Amino acid sequence: EVQLVESGGGLVQPGGSLRLSCSASGFIFRNYAMHWVRQAPGRGLECLSAISTNGGSTDYADSVRGRFTISRDNSRETLYLQMTSLRAEDTAVYYCVRVGAAGANYFDYWGQGNLVTVSS
Amino acid sequence: DIVLTQSPDSLAVSLGERATINCKSSQSVLYSSNNKNYLAWYQQKPGQAPKLLFYWASTRESGVPDRFSGSGSGTHFTLTISSLQAEDVAVYYCQQYYSTPFTFGPGTKVDIK
Numbered sequence: 001e002v003q004l005v006e007s008g009g010g011l012v013q014p015g016g017s018l019r020l021s022c023s024a025s026g027f028i029f030r031n032y033a034m035h036w037v038r039q040a041p042g043r044g045l046e047c048l049s050a051i052s053t054n055g056g057s058t059d060y061a062d063s064v065r066g067r068f069t070i071s072r073d074n075s076r077e078t079l080y081l082q083m084t085s086l087r088a089e090d091t092a093v094y095y096c097v098r099v100g101a102a103g104a105n106y107f108d109y110w111g112q113g114n115l116v117t118v119s120s
Numbered sequence: 121d122i123v124l125t126q127s128p129d130s131l132a133v134s135l136g137e138r139a140t141i142n143c144k145s146s147q148s149v150l151y152s153s154n155n156k157n158y159l160a161w162y163q164q165k166p167g168q169a170p171k172l173l174f175y176w177a178s179t180r181e182s183g184v185p186d187r188f189s190g191s192g193s194g195t196h197f198t199l200t201i202s203s204l205q206a207e208d209v210a211v212y213y214c215q216q217y218y219s220t221p222f223t224f225g226p227g228t229k230v231d232i233k
Contacts, residue, residue: 045215045224045227110169
C-alpha cells in the first residue's frame with residue numbers, strides 16, 4: 001500500500017524557518033517525481049514545488065521561489081521541503097504528493113497533510 | 121499561467137440525481153503530439169486530502185465508481201456524477217498539468233438538496 005506520511009509542521013513566527021519531511025513507503029520512491037502542494041485555510045490548492053526522480057531538477061512557484069527548497073533522499077525514501085523567511089500567507093496545510101506517471105504531473109497519491117501556521 | 125475556472129461555485133442535488141461540474145481553461149491543454157488532454161479531476165471530502173478521480177480528462181482512476189465520468193477536450197471539460205450518493209458530498213477540483221505552474225481550479229462544492 002502506497003503511503004506518504006508528512007511531519008515537521010507546526011507554529012512558527014514570521015521570518016522563521018521550518019523543514020517538512022515526507023516519508024514514502026509501498027512503492028519504489030526513486031522512480032517517481034514528487035511535488036509539494038498547499039492549501040490555505042478555506043482556500044484552494046496551490047502547486048508549490050516539484051523535484052525529479054534523482055533530485056537533479058527542481059521547480060518552484062513564484063510565491064515561494066528563493067525561500068523554499070525541495071530535496072529528496074532516495075536512500076531514506078524521504079522528501080523534504082525547507083521553508084525559510086516564512087510569512088503569514090504561508091499558513092496552510094502542506095501535502096506531499098506523488099506524480100502519477102513519468103511526464104504526466106497529475107497526483108495519484110497524497111499525504112495526509114501537515115499544518116503550518118505562521119503567526120507571532 | 122493557465123487559469124482554470126469552474127462552474128458553478130456550488131450546487132445542491134437530490135440523492136440519485138445528476139450533478140455536472142464544468143472546468144474551463146484559459147488556453148488549450150490538449151497536447152497535439154499525443155492527442156491527450158493534460159487535465160485531472162480530484163475530490164476532497166471535509167478534513168481529508170484530495171483524491172484523484174480522473175486523469176487525461178477522462179481516464180478513471182482505479183477504484184473510482186463508474187457513476188463518475190470525465191469528458192471534454194481543449195479548453196472545456198466536465199465532471200459528471202450520474203446518480204449522486206451521500207458519500208459524494210465534497211469539493212471537486214480540476215487541475216491542468218499541461219504547463220508549469222500546474223494550476224487548480226477554485227473548486228466546486230457539491231451538497232445534497
